[in-house]
Amino acid sequence: MKKVRSSIALFLGCLLCAGATTKQPTQLFADLPDRLPISISVPQNEPDSSRFTYSTLVSGLDEPMQMAILPNYDLVVAERKGAVRYFDNATKELSTIAQLNVFSGIEDGLLGVAADPDFKTNHWVYLYYGVGGEKSVSQLTRFELKGRKLVQESARVLLEVPTQRKYCCHSAGYITFANGLLYLSIGDNTNAEEIEGHTPIDERPGRELSDDQASTANSNDLRGKILRIKPEPDGTYSIPDGNLFPKDGSQGRPEIYVMGVRNPFRISVDPKTDFLYWGDVGPDTEVPGSEGKMSYDEINQARKPGFFGYPYFLADNQVFPDYDFATKKEGPGKDPLRPVNDSPHNTGIRELPPAQPAFIWYGKGPSKKYPLVGKGGASAMAGPVYHSDRYPNAPYKLPGYYDGKLFIFEWIRKWIMAVTIDKDGNYSGMEPFLPQLKVVAPIDMQIAPDGAIYLLAYGTNWFARNTDSGIIRVEYAEGNRNPVAILNAGNTTGGAPFTATLSAKGSKDYDAGDKLTYEWKIGARKFTGETLKHTFTKPGVYNVVLTVTDQHGGRGTATTEFKIGNTPPVVQIKTGANRSFYWDNAAFDYEINATDREDGKIAPSKIHASFNYIAFGKDLAGALSGGEENIRYAATAKLYASLDCSACHTMNAKSIGPPLREVAKRYDGKPGAADMLARKIISGGSGQWGSYPMPPHPDLPEKSARELAGYILSLGKPASQLPLKSTLKLTEHIGQGSEGAYVLQAMYTDKGANGIAPIKSESRIVMRNPLVQMEDYQEGNVGVVIATQQTGFVSYIANITDGKYTRFNGIDLTHIQNIRLRIQEHGAGGTVELRLDSRDGPLAGKVQIPGGKLADLKEGWKEISLPVERGAGMHDIYLVFKNEQAAGPLFHIDWMYFSENSKP
Numbered sequence: 001m002k003k004v005r006s007s008i009a010l011f012l013g014c015l016l017c018a019g020a021t022t023k024q025p026t027q028l029f030a031d032l033p034d035r036l037p038i039s040i041s042v043p044q045n046e047p048d049s050s051r052f053t054y055s056t057l058v059s060g061l062d063e064p065m066q067m068a069i070l071p072n073y074d075l076v077v078a079e080r081k082g083a084v085r086y087f088d089n090a091t092k093e094l095s096t097i098a099q100l101n102v103f104s105g106i107e108d109g110l111l112g113v114a115a116d117p118d119f120k121t122n123h124w125v126y127l128y129y130g131v132g133g134e135k136s137v138s139q140l141t142r143f144e145l146k147g148r149k150l151v152q153e154s155a156r157v158l159l160e161v162p163t164q165r166k167y168c169c170h171s172a173g174y175i176t177f178a179n180g181l182l183y184l185s186i187g188d189n190t191n192a193e194e195i196e197g198h199t200p201i202d203e204r205p206g207r208e209l210s211d212d213q214a215s216t217a218n219s220n221d222l223r224g225k226i227l228r229i230k231p232e233p234d235g236t237y238s239i240p241d242g243n244l245f246p247k248d249g250s251q252g253r254p255e256i257y258v259m260g261v262r263n264p265f266r267i268s269v270d271p272k273t274d275f276l277y278w279g280d281v282g283p284d285t286e287v288p289g290s291e292g293k294m295s296y297d298e299i300n301q302a303r304k305p306g307f308f309g310y311p312y313f314l315a316d317n318q319v320f321p322d323y324d325f326a327t328k329k330e331g332p333g334k335d336p337l338r339p340v341n342d343s344p345h346n347t348g349i350r351e352l353p354p355a356q357p358a359f360i361w362y363g364k365g366p367s368k369k370y371p372l373v374g375k376g377g378a379s380a381m382a383g384p385v386y387h388s389d390r391y392p393n394a395p396y397k398l399p400g401y402y403d404g405k406l407f408i409f410e411w412i413r414k415w416i417m418a419v420t421i422d423k424d425g426n427y428s429g430m431e432p433f434l435p436q437l438k439v440v441a442p443i444d445m446q447i448a449p450d451g452a453i454y455l456l457a458y459g460t461n462w463f464a465r466n467t468d469s470g471i472i473r474v475e476y477a478e479g480n481r482n483p484v485a486i487l488n489a490g491n492t493t494g495g496a497p498f499t500a501t502l503s504a505k506g507s508k509d510y511d512a513g514d515k516l517t518y519e520w521k522i523g524a525r526k527f528t529g530e531t532l533k534h535t536f537t538k539p540g541v542y543n544v545v546l547t548v549t550d551q552h553g554g555r556g557t558a559t560t561e562f563k564i565g566n567t568p569p570v571v572q573i574k575t576g577a578n579r580s581f582y583w584d585n586a587a588f589d590y591e592i593n594a595t596d597r598e599d600g601k602i603a604p605s606k607i608h609a610s611f612n613y614i615a616f617g618k619d620l621a622g623a624l625s626g627g628e629e630n631i632r633y634a635a636t637a638k639l640y641a642s643l644d645c646s647a648c649h650t651m652n653a654k655s656i657g658p659p660l661r662e663v664a665k666r667y668d669g670k671p672g673a674a675d676m677l678a679r680k681i682i683s684g685g686s687g688q689w690g691s692y693p694m695p696p697h698p699d700l701p702e703k704s705a706r707e708l709a710g711y712i713l714s715l716g717k718p719a720s721q722l723p724l725k726s727t728l729k730l731t732e733h734i735g736q737g738s739e740g741a742y743v744l745q746a747m748y749t750d751k752g753a754n755g756i757a758p759i760k761s762e763s764r765i766v767m768r769n770p771l772v773q774m775e776d777y778q779e780g781n782v783g784v785v786i787a788t789q790q791t792g793f794v795s796y797i798a799n800i801t802d803g804k805y806t807r808f809n810g811i812d813l814t815h816i817q818n819i820r821l822r823i824q825e826h827g828a829g830g831t832v833e834l835r836l837d838s839r840d841g842p843l844a845g846k847v848q849i850p851g852g853k854l855a856d857l858k859e860g861w862k863e864i865s866l867p868v869e870r871g872a873g874m875h876d877i878y879l880v881f882k883n884e885q886a887a888g889p890l891f892h893i894d895w896m897y898f899s900e901n902s903k904p
Helices: 007-015 617-626 631-642 660-667 673-683 702-714
Strands: 052-059 064-069 075-079 083-088 093-099 110-115 124-130 137-146 149-162 172-178 181-186 225-231 256-259 264-269 276-280 297-302 322-324 329-331 360-362 380-385 406-410 416-421 427-432 442-447 453-457 470-476 498-503 516-522 525-528 531-536 540-550 555-564 570-574 586-595 608-614 725-730 741-749 760-768 771-773 783-785 796-798 805-812 818-824 830-836 843-849 861-867 874-882 892-899
Touching (some): 052 083, 064 442, 064 453, 075 124, 172 264, 256 276, 297 380, 406 442, 498 540, 570 741, 660 673, 660 702
Antiparallel strands (some): 052 470, 083 093, 172 181, 181 225, 322 329, 416 427, 586 725, 805 874, 818 892, 830 874, 843 861
16 A cells, blocks of 8 residues: 655655754755765766855845846845845845735746846846736836836836636746847646646636646747747847747747746756756646656756647656546547647647657656656756856856756755756766755756856745745855855844844854954944854844955855844643654643733633644645644635635725625525535626626636635634643544644734734644655665556665665654564565664664565565654654675565554
């Protein structure tokens, strides 16, 4: 028995681990183990990674999407909700220079920004964004940037892209220039839900919003494309030679350079070859492929204009079946050499260009072809191609080793790779680039004229302002290396007076013998020393800049922000139960309390508490990342936000339609209210709240309409209905599969104080199924066998030899008396040791597994018991595998089950 895990469900495996700490604003990098889990051979002449030093220029951005590096090294940053941010390189100050009226539902908003190649002369910047209001369009607009002012009156709309705003997702929106031409990536903007395990090719009448043949495979639609145009001085554009379709528009939109893409989120152009590269974020399907499900992400290369396959093909032109959504039957897929778009929703040409295979591709499981990419959720991105001769006198230019290499990066997996391309433009290999950085959700990567690399980090949580978002500048130095400034600040919010303990002790210099000096700048005041205790006596927002300097003039900086005047609340959940797992009919006791320095005594009614069972990991991942008060409806709230409902309804104030809370209040407790609202959401209507008609949503599945109705009705009920102290019986999960989790969540938002906005604090306990798949380890050096017909559709860990291990984070061993292991005796046999908090930590238990040999790897699975003899409480647990006498594999393990009982 083996469950299927989506990309978000795999992400959830890390999210569910207890004991995670909140990063400080300067911590834009994920925590790293002392050693990499997998041994990687170092290519000959690879530069010393210690010669790359980095500094944090900006932190705490609100969904940064793209950055533009200006000639004076000032930066313009586009934030998705419409803010245009400006970083002054000289003063290190960050400011907001414009707030555009954007539609920021689904994945839309302000998505791209780029400076004109002749910015020094014309001061033009280009922005791509979903325009706020009732008209569903996105615009590529040119503005004049004067100093720190984005001149609104200078706006010139070059291009308008019709979109749909009923369904999520895929907006892309990246802008880049090459040889005077502007490239713009646009997502397919197609409903990817309710596709029944296939790609969205729903040809039923009225379902064109769920048919990618109406967008990405349609030559007369700009969505699911990469455009190439030449901006003209008068604010218009012309069509360059060499695009995919004729300039007269007879076969399709002449702006199109590449079509047949799903979500080309990040693109780049090799300035020497004009080869276009992009990362295409892949679908989630149940269609079997050559390496697991056909849910591959791609890195693509276009040497010339072309059609790149979606929604008919993926990866190396693997073919999706032609699924009939009316009959629920599969038919033969398209021919990659002669694809035909015969959908009734297609308004372009029927006979499409031959499909081009992906340059690099990988799925959610381990990749045999590209093993370094790892496993789990994925969001592939393409960065720049480096050519050293373009930086002849640049002080921080990369070494010649990287000449001609393409940089690619991963938003979810947090890696950057340098891809070697041979003289014919073909893939030759890849290697990790600066693995010590582990940038938190890298979303943009550019090389500045001085050779420095700029990385834009989105941060941990989706659709949120993240303290671990920001901009990192990476420099390479052959001679004296700049120090790396590390600022440790502890808490950055609190009441006045507030004493901050600042430390630069983590700062370092890779040049032996260098002596470091430390300067702190807080407002107009300056201080020196490796550590500093500073008392903020008055409420306010303070920027703290640490500058670390060596005796040769090399320097590194780090910044953070303090908000003084309001102490964050403290929310605690006490329990005597296990905090990691649930079992059938188990009793779960809890007690919740909250304290706040400024608010004083807190009324229990002000503490919002909820306890829910969420059956699907995808819903839970979204709920936890969004910080919703009512987790049960968190996924539905996101569905609501992706529709057009917010154009007519707000939560509390009257708009064209009634506020949602008034709707909930009117129908509270009325029999049949949920069914009535669900029907009205689908069919529309008028007369209940005024003369303005409510538009219908005939494409919305009935199940989704019922969920929306339940969500709206829940808004009329008190947010907190759970006692702050109780004992619950865990039964709701029974019969629901193994993907779900119980979530006890408690929140309190204080009243704000001294000009500092209210602060929300929360605490939660997440209890998941005690059966844990071994391949979901957080760190390890074993192999993973993916599920195929040959393995009986079981995935498991293999290549287990003496000394190898796996680590699982944040496991509560309270009341755990044994761990059942599902094993195959296929190898020399050996010992499994359970160790706490490190590979050589305290021994908490062990079990011997006999040796054996199987003819059929589908058979021979059995269960053994590993007794847990110590370690109650939270630990990172390590399973360490031992047999010093064996030269080869020891055994295979499928899963482990944490049991409260002493008997297996």
